Amino acid sequence: MNDALEIDDLTLWLGMLEKVVDGSTNMVVVTDRERRIKWVNATYSRVTGWSLPECIGKRPRELLHGPQTSAEELSRLASLIRQGQSVSNFELVNHKKSGEPYHVALNIEPIRDAHGEVCAYLSIQSDITERRQQERHTVELKQRLEVAQRLARLGRIDTEVETGRPRWSSEVFRILGMVPDEAPREFEGLLAFTVPEDVSDLRRSLADGVEAGEELDVEFRVIGRHGQQRWVRCRGVPACEDGRYTLPRSWSVQDITFYKMRLEEKRQRNEELNQLVLARTRKLEESNRALEEFSCALSHDLRSPLRHVAGFAHLIKENLAKGSVDDCLGFCDRIVQAAGRMQNLIEGLLSFSRMGREGLNVERVDLDAMLREVVVGLHDDAGLRNIQWRIAPDLPAIQGDAVLLREVWINLLDNALKYTGHRDISEVEIGWHPHPDGPVFFVRDNGIGFDPEHAQKLFGMFQRLHSEPQFKGDGIGLALVRRIVESHGGRIWATSKLNQGATFYFLLPNIADSAMPSDWGAVESVHAIGCRCGDSQAVEPGLQS
Template sequence: MSPTSMPGADDVIRRLQMLEMIVEKTSNMVVVTDEERRITWVNTAYTRVTGWALEECRGRRPSELLHGPLTSARALSKLASLLREPQAVRDFELLNYKRTGEPYWVSLSIEPIVDAAGTLTSYVSIQTDITERKQRELQTADLQHRLELAQRLARLGRIEHDTETGHSRWTSEIFRILGRERDEVSRGAQAFMDHAHPMDREALQASLAAALRTGDEIDVEFRVLSASGAHRWVRCRGVPHPGEAGFGLPLTLSVQDVTLYKTLIEQRHRRNEDLNQQVQVRTRQLEEAYGSLEEFSYALSHDLRTPLRHIAGFAELLKEEVAAGEVQGSLLYCDKIVRAAVQMRNLIDGMLSFARLGRKGMKVEPVDMAALVDDIVAALAIDGGLKKYRWRIQPGLPTVQGDPVLLREVWTNLLDNAVKYSSHREVIEIEVGWRDLPEGTEFHVRDNGLGFDPEQASRLFGMFQRLHRDPRFEGAGIGLALVRRIVEYHGGRIWADSVPDQGATFHVFLPSQPAPAELEDAPQGEAEPMPARGG
């Protein structure tokens, strides 16, 4: 450079004064240190922020004045490494302390100064106070942490999409719902929807398509499959994002884990179902108790009056015979009184058997129907004396699950009924058969007896109901009512069909696994099961 092009001394002084004025007037802190990083000069802004004047700083290192308990040792180590290069440092953030002990944040830009020979002579550091910005960032981070904590407690996650960067982000709760480790891979709403349970995908796609057509808020519930294969219920809500080609998936989609809610709803539903069943059972019990009360009231007011009336009437006649000294006539009336008493005793015994059945527990075990029927048939043959029987028993009567004592009562009443109402025939013909059904076994007993009028059959399964008043056929009208009660107690059903004077067939269905039913009166007016004739 020629001497004429060299700036004059006055010009240099003017430029230095201008530079000093700029440095003094700037709001940034300026620090100059020597090659050993000892302070040689600081500007007014530095003194104003830190509280340290130039005279107090000169010859001391910044670390002696500004570093405190929370200054990052890792950051200091990194800064020292950069300065040893030496190389420029740009926007290096560090927590420092003022003279008063108050912490503040600075952004450092440090420029190493070398002479013409390339030897390091000093450092110039420009420091910007970024305390307010860092406080806002810390507050934002704290609010973000609190929000994520609240969302985790509420099992609520978010899927966010940044239109400027094109980056999508799942919050930590989304990863928890799916049972996956958190990462920073860009994933959007569609990637989450792809985890929908296969059985829910069609309905989900239909709901999304409808919302994207109209722009209405998306509010859908569906199951998602986690990494372990388990499924969880989620509720997704968001507003479709308008674009040039229509509406797209929301930029922010909330995802709430509602598995617990769904579980509680299901539990409540099951409890309500159980309560409804209990109410129905209790209602049937009360109806059955009321029906039994009516039956017993009828029995006490009518059926038991008859033998009592006979006893009272014959006793009066006996009294007259005794007074007249007629021994032979007295014996006749005594026999009639005994028969009336026996009839009343049988009625009472039948009533007690019928009533106690509803209170007895059922002992379920395998019951060999073939052995049971053979035993009862043998007993009936002995009791029948000189009567002629023709038994046709289908081979292979199966073993069923039930109460052996109660099922014996069923067969005894059915077979005894068949014998009784066929006793006027020259040959009593009785058939016992069975067939397998998907739900259980159906048995039948067919006779060649008196039969009954199907139009009157609805009366026969009630207590003390008898269609036949023929004195040849004794009975109290209890047997078939007891049979019906036992069969229904096993969860089965009984019905019958007949043509008058051509015999009757009784059908009994027993389920494979008896489910004891609450005893109740059979519904009337149905084609099947049909009630049978009285015992």
């Protein structure tokens, strides 16, 4: 530059400069001390659209500055020039002759005369528009990638190209509830947040994958900075160093908590569906058993009265053909009796089948009032029989179907009266005692009893342990009682000895606390009555409290 100052004629100096820089890929501008253009190279004209004759005598700002040129940057540039300082890589947005903006990097060097005064400026400008577009495009891609990763709950653990330091993406910090920072952070740093119960299996899986040199894909739970627990899925390819595999240098880290929650919800729904299927299967099996019982009824019990009707009708026909009518009235009575028996069987079957079709009408049931009403009706139907009733005071109120529970008491008490018919005094005791699962009620009689070995047959459809001539019945009552009790979630059983009476028990769950009797002495009194009767099997196995 000192050599250049020896050239007094600026025009001659520009001629020499033109030959040197006219073919440069950079834009070159020479201005006087007033910042008026003296010369531009061909690259300047090609980029800006301004020819040399159009530029001479103009200030650069008159040609290049436009709406996107920063006034603040222009002010800073002017301040540097006024101070006589060199300007290096000063970026600015200029405008071409067409009005199109472009990015430029300015390098301005003041040229001084022999006295040290600025006599001109040499400006070398680089068009960096394409570079800035690429940088902007890179930034936009990075932002879009971050948005996509955030939406996919996907983060990364990578090594920075510039520094060689491992770093977490912002999504990894978010998963752990942390504020992003610039500290070096490796994959081991993420493993430090692993739920303790998962550490052993996780380490084993990582070691096995590295040893095999296969892609690692592990899922584990982490505990965030604020105690929140989340599921993450990490994937990476082991790095190979000197023929040995090591943990990957790059990992994808995905938050799969939402996915795991949906899997658990699906598992729970499947479990609920399985339970529903099992429950419906049980109901279907019960329905199938009921159908088998109906088939048995139709093939056996219903045929007996039909045979009687057909047989006696045939006898009537023969007697009428012979002209004998004396025995016909007796045969007609037998037909009527058989038809009545058939009607009872059909009504019983309808009651029994209705249990499988109709739901429970649950309400509060006052058993004490219901039972006393049932006893009065049965006592009146018994006529002149000597019956001794013993009923526990303060029977509890429960939740259940009043109509069906009434059938339970009617059938059990009618059964007790039936099998005590040969006794001079029929003794029937009604009581209850509390149990954690619900109250246990019982009906005890002094009838003929039954063989304990056949106790399970009592509650089957059309099952009877005594011959029909001795005791009337069709074997439906106790089966109906069992179904009603079980439909309430309870259970029924019986104990007995031949000729020593029988006791029928049934448990009804969900007794209200307010229904427990206030007079516990009365309950103990009733229980004592049961003990005095000498029944050593008063409580069903498994119900002992």
